[in-house]
Structures are given as structure tokens and as C-alpha cells.
Amino acid sequence: MLTLANDLSRPLPMVRTGAVPAKEEEAAEIQTLPVKIDIRGLSIFYGKFRAIAEVTMAIPAHQVTAIIGPSGCGKSTLLRALNRMTDLTPGAHAEGDVILDGENILGPGVDVVPIRQRVGMVFQRPNPFPKSIYDNVAYGPRLYGVRKRVELDGIVERSLKQAALWDEVKDKLQQSGMALSGGQQQRLCIARALAVEPSVILMDEPASALDPIATLKIEDLMQQLKSEYTMVIVTHNMQQAARVADYTAFLMIDGERAGRLIEYGPTSRIFTKPEKKETEDYVTGRFG
Amino acid sequence: MTNTASSTHFIRARRGYTRRRTANAVMLVLTGLTTALALIPLFWIIGYVVYQGGQYLTPAFFTELPTPPGTEGGGVWNAIQGTILLVILAGLFALPPGLLAAFYAAYYPNTPLGIAVRFSTDVLAGVPSIVIGLFLYALVVVVQGHFSGLAGGIALAILMLPTIIRTTEEMLKLVPPSLREASLALGAPEWKTSLQVVLPAAGNGLITGFLLGLARASGETAPLLFTALGNEWFDFRSLIRSGLESGMNPLEILVRIIEQPVDSLPLTLWKYAQQPYPERIHQAWAAALVLMAFVLAVNIFARLWILFRARRMKG
Numbered sequence: 001m002l003t004l005a006n007d008l009s010r011p012l013p014m015v016r017t018g019a020v021p022a023k024e025e026e027a028a029e030i031q032t033l034p035v036k037i038d039i040r041g042l043s044i045f046y047g048k049f050r051a052i053a054e055v056t057m058a059i060p061a062h063q064v065t066a067i068i069g070p071s072g073c074g075k076s077t078l079l080r081a082l083n084r085m086t087d088l089t090p091g092a093h094a095e096g097d098v099i100l101d102g103e104n105i106l107g108p109g110v111d112v113v114p115i116r117q118r119v120g121m122v123f124q125r126p127n128p129f130p131k132s133i134y135d136n137v138a139y140g141p142r143l144y145g146v147r148k149r150v151e152l153d154g155i156v157e158r159s160l161k162q163a164a165l166w167d168e169v170k171d172k173l174q175q176s177g178m179a180l181s182g183g184q185q186q187r188l189c190i191a192r193a194l195a196v197e198p199s200v201i202l203m204d205e206p207a208s209a210l211d212p213i214a215t216l217k218i219e220d221l222m223q224q225l226k227s228e229y230t231m232v233i234v235t236h237n238m239q240q241a242a243r244v245a246d247y248t249a250f251l252m253i254d255g256e257r258a259g260r261l262i263e264y265g266p267t268s269r270i271f272t273k274p275e276k277k278e279t280e281d282y283v284t285g286r287f288g
Numbered sequence: 289m290t291n292t293a294s295s296t297h298f299i300r301a302r303r304g305y306t307r308r309r310t311a312n313a314v315m316l317v318l319t320g321l322t323t324a325l326a327l328i329p330l331f332w333i334i335g336y337v338v339y340q341g342g343q344y345l346t347p348a349f350f351t352e353l354p355t356p357p358g359t360e361g362g363g364v365w366n367a368i369q370g371t372i373l374l375v376i377l378a379g380l381f382a383l384p385p386g387l388l389a390a391f392y393a394a395y396y397p398n399t400p401l402g403i404a405v406r407f408s409t410d411v412l413a414g415v416p417s418i419v420i421g422l423f424l425y426a427l428v429v430v431v432q433g434h435f436s437g438l439a440g441g442i443a444l445a446i447l448m449l450p451t452i453i454r455t456t457e458e459m460l461k462l463v464p465p466s467l468r469e470a471s472l473a474l475g476a477p478e479w480k481t482s483l484q485v486v487l488p489a490a491g492n493g494l495i496t497g498f499l500l501g502l503a504r505a506s507g508e509t510a511p512l513l514f515t516a517l518g519n520e521w522f523d524f525r526s527l528i529r530s531g532l533e534s535g536m537n538p539l540e541i542l543v544r545i546i547e548q549p550v551d552s553l554p555l556t557l558w559k560y561a562q563q564p565y566p567e568r569i570h571q572a573w574a575a576a577l578v579l580m581a582f583v584l585a586v587n588i589f590a591r592l593w594i595l596f597r598a599r600r601m602k603g
């Protein structure tokens with residue numbers, strides 16, 4: 001696996017964003033973090049409209065990286081490029097590279113199926129299938145050919161436990177997933193994504209449709225999951241980014257309404273010592 | 289000063305209030321009356337058919353083939369079997385192309401083909417059913433040289449097609465796109481997503497649309513006049529028996545069954561009602577009752593089904 005330290009051919013995120021001199025030990029730690037997804041010069045177009053422009057950032061493995069920015073700045077667009085969901089929008093295309101574990105997933109002839117298995121996604125609104133809780137979680141594994149009941153049982157239990165939902169549903173696995181509360185539904189969707197054993201989980205404003213208590217549960221979950229998964233979350237809630245993210249990327253539109261990466265670095269620095277005026281204005285709530 | 293002003297204002301408001309209340313009451317009575325007026329024909333028809341047909345319903349009516357005109361007894365067992373055959377054939381022919389066309393129209397609404405599907409569905413829905421019958425007459429009956437249940441089934445299938453495509457398309461559009469995305473994000477191919485997520489999510493509506501289409505088709509007479517024609521001796525049992533006796537295999541027997549002219553309840557009703565024999569007129573009334581009961585039952589079942597499933601889905 002690529003690491004920031006041994007990939008010196010290009011500037012490190014800290015250096016590139018012109019970070020305030022970070023403490024030495026912090027800099028050392030960051031440099032040894034392995035890169036999970038390396039985004040290089042990524043632009044995404046909807047027809048002729050460029051929604052994000054030349055985004056370059058390295059997403060570290062086993063960390064929570066948050067993408068923040070005003071509404072419409074291209075956060076979802078950027079996130080959806082990371083597992084090629086962009087392909088589903090007619091007329092959309094990408095330029096640049098998204099390198100996952102050393103392989104460019106935007107390269108010619110790359111099969112999307114293994115990418116989407118490795119990079120799972122959780123959406124803004126809970127969207128369980130109109131199936132039982134069990135079948136929701138088993139849907140992905142079945143897709144990849146798991147047929148044996150015992151095996152499926154094991155995957156379902158493990159995934160629901162990881163999503164902190166097992167205790168609440170273990171006695172009603174055959175009930176419809178739609179009958180759960182909003183927060184439970186969202187954790188069911190997380191379990192469904194975990195069931196295919198991805199290594200990255202993308203979450204697009206996963207708590208914006210939930211009440212505060214359900215939100216806290218999801219945030220706790222993000223913290224727990226990062227030991228096994230690389231988490232990338234989009235949020236328009238800055239407190240949430242400050243609470244859960246290790247790294248934060250701030251996006252904003254330029255004069256042509258294209259989203260650009262303004263600043264990227266450790267969350268604490270972005271929120272306390274932002275380097276760019278726009279970042280400071282945004283995190284202190286002066287606009288957006 | 290202020291007091292007077294506010295009290296005249298109050299009185300004026302009171303007067304406006306009374307007027308509004310009166311208008312409201314009048315309108316309420318009017319809407320109630322017109323609703324009743326609209327319902328009268330429905331219950332009148334049902335009541336009259338039950339009254340006229342009920343007297344002539346006998347067990348034999350359901351189980352026996354017709355007797356020669358002008359004689360007592362006999363039933364419409366031929367037409368009941370024929371209706372079942374026609375409805376099954378129509379369903380089989382209409383469902384696959386209807387579903388596929390609906391998926392296409394729902395997924396690619398703004399492509400030339402998607403627009404063409406929607407447009408031609410609307411046009412097809414407006415084609416008089418007798419023209420469809422005539423079309424099948426030229427296409428199947430003339431070519432084969434004989435009337436058949438097959439030709440009738442195809443005619444009814446074409447008649448059902450717009451209903452199936454339109455309801456399926458509407459139901460598919462109601463399925464939240466995020467469900468489809470969730471499945472695709474797990475790496476599922478589009479066809480599996482359609483089959484395992486979108487279709488079941490739209491399921492209730494689809495089944496209802498299908499049943500309503502079937503019910504409508506089963507009450508049609510015109511498209512059968514030039515295709516199924518009618519057959520007072522149509523009987524599955526005797527067809528199967530004579531087939532077995534002459535050493536045919538099941539497939540050959542099946543082909544022979546669908547190659548026969550068949551009767552259906554509306555066709556029987558239409559023919560019997562024109563005959564000068566009182567027995568036949570009575571049986572026409574009884575057939576009307578059976579047909580109406582069947583269509584009503586399917587309608588009610590389909591709607592109850594939606595209600596029940598919708599509630600279960602919500603949990």
C-alpha cells in the first residue's frame with residue numbers, strides 16, 4: 001500500500017494546503033498514514049457544467065475524513081465519484097484520477113462491480129429495501145454468490161452487530177426493514193453496506209434526516225467503524241465534522257460555480273487555525 | 289369611538305359569517321345530491337341484473353353445455369371455460385411485453401424510444417376494440433383459415449397492453465430512485481436491481497393493474513366477434529379425452545385447445561340476448577350476472593390487496 005511518506009513525487013496534503021506549521025509529532029504521524037484513496041486533479045461534469053474542478057486530496061486509511069462546504073458546492077458529486085456512482089447520471093463524466101489501493105478506478109475498462117463492493121455507500125435518507133431486515137442485509141452477500149444459510153446467518157449477525165443494531169432487531173429479523181424507526185433504518189443501511197465486506201464506507205449526510213439522539217448513535221458508529229474501515233462523510237453540519245472527523249476538506253464554488261477544494265487538513269487545525277479566509281468565514285458561521 | 293368601530297366591524301363580520309355558513313350548507317347538500325345521482329345508475333344496474341339474472345341461476349347453469357335453442361335447461365359451462373382460457377392467454381401474451389415496455393418508459397422517459405412507447409400506448413388505448421378484433425381477424429384468422437381462442441387471446445392481450453404499461457410505468461415511477469441507487473451501490477447489475485428491488489417495491493400496484501386489465505378484458509365482446517367467434521361445444525374435458533384417445537401428447541392437446549373457436553361470457557350474452565327464445569334471454573341475464581359478479585370480485589379483491597399490502601409494508 002502506498003503511504004504519504006514514500007510517495008514524495010507529489011506534495012503532501014499538509015504541505016500543499018500550506019498548513020500552519022503543524023507540531024512535529026503530528027506531522028510525523030500524518031506522513032506515515034497510508035493513503036487509501038488518492039484523488040488527483042478530479043473534475044466532474046454534468047454535460048457541459050463543471051460541478052467540481054481539479055480536486056486533489058489524499059484520503060488516509062482508517063480515519064474519518066469529512067467533506068464540508070455550502071449547499072451545492074459539489075460534496076455529493078465528489079463523494080459519488082469515489083465508487084463510480086457518477087456513472088448513473090446520464091451525461092456526467094469525470095476527468096482526472098481516483099486511485100483506490102493503487103488502482104485508478106476511473107481508468108478505461110475498469111469493472112464497477114468490484115469497486116462498489118470495496119467502496120460501500122450510505123445515503124442521506126434511510127433507504128432500506130421493502131424486504132425483511134434479514135433480507136436487506138443478506139442482499140449484498142447473495143449478490144456475490146453466498147447461498148448457504150449458515151453463512152448468511154453469520155454475515156447478517158456480524159453486520160448488524162457492527163452497525164450497533166443487533167440487540168434491537170435480533171428477535172424480529174423477518175419483519176420488514178421499513179417498519180423500523182428512521183435511525184434504526186439508517187443503521188440497517190449501514191449494516192447492509194458492511195455485509196459485502198467493503199474497506200471504504202462513503203456516507204452522504206447520513207444523519208441529516210434523523211433526530212439528535214439517532215444522530216449521536218450514527219456518529220458513535222462512525223468512530224467505532226474507523227478501526228476497520230476508511231470513512232468518508234459529507235456533512236453540512238460543522239459541529240458534526242468537528243465531532244467525528246479526523247480530517248476535514250472544505251469545498252466552495254468558484255466564479256464559474258465549479259466546486260473547488262479550498263483547504264484540507266486535520267480537523268482541529270481546519271477549525272481552529274484555518275489558513276484561508278474563506279475557510280475561516282465558513283467554519284465561524286459567517287456564511288453558508 | 290373605537291368601541292363603535294369595532295362593534296360595527298363585528299356585526300359586518302357576523303353577517304358575512306352567516307352568509308358563508310348558508311352557502312356552505314347549500315353546497316354540501318348539492319354535492320351530496322349529485323354524488324347520489326352518480327351512484328344511482330351503478331346500484332340500479334347491479335340491482336336490476338341481480339333481480340333479472342338471479343331467478344335463472346341454477347347449478348346446471350354453471351356446469352352444463354348449452355342445449356339446443358328453444359329447449360329448457362343447459363348452461364354456459366362452455367363460455368365459462370372459454371373465458372378462463374381467453375383470460376389466461378391474454379395475460380400470458382400481455383404481461384412480458386407490457387412489463388418490459390413499462391420498464392423502458394420509466395427508466396428512459398426522455399429518449400426517442402421512451403417517448404414513442406408512451407405515445408403509442410396512448411394511441412393504442414384509444415383504438416376501438418372492434419378494430420383490434422378486425423386486425424387479428426386479418427392477421428391470424430384469415431392466415432390460419434379458422435377462428436380460434438388463440439386469436440381471441442391475442443386480441444384481448446393487445447387490449448390490455450395499454451392498461452398494463454401505464455399502471456406499471458406509474459408504479460415504477462413511484463418507487464424511490466434511492467432504492468435503485470442503494471442496490472446499484474452494492475454492485476448489483478441493473479437487471480437484478482430491477483427484478484429484485486424495483487419490481488417487488490412496485491409489486492402491489494403492478495398486480496392491481498394487471499388484475500384490473502384482466503377484469504376489463506374479460507368483459508369485452510367486440511374483439512372476440514371476429515376472433516374467438518363462439519363455440520357451444522367447447523369443453524376442456526372432452527377435448528383432452530378425445531386428444532388422448534387419438535394418441536396426442538400434452539403439447540399437441542394444448543395446441544388443439546387453443547386452436548378451437550371458443551365462447552366467452554360476454555359473447556354468449558350478446559348472442560343469446562338477440563335470440564327469439566325466452567330460455568336464451570333468461571340465460572343471457574344470468575350470464576350478465578355472473579360476468580358482473582366476476583368483474584366486481586376481481587376489482588374488490590385487487591383494491592383490498594393494495595390496502596392490505598400497503599399496511600403490511602408500513603409495518
Ligand SMILES: Nc1ncnc2c1ncn2[C@@H]1O[C@H](COP(=O)(O)OP(=O)(O)O)[C@@H](O)[C@H]1O
Nearest residue numbers: 046051069070071072073074075076077078089
Ligand atoms: N444529476 C445532476 N445533473 C446536473 N447537475 C447536477 C446533478 N447533480 C448535481 N448537480 C449540480 O452540481 C452541483 C453540485 O451538486 P452536489 O454535488 O449535489 O452539491 P452538494 O452535495 O454539495 O450540495 C450543483 O450545482 C448541482 O445543481
Ligand SMILES: [Mg+2]
Nearest residue numbers: 075076077204
Ligand atoms: Mg449533497
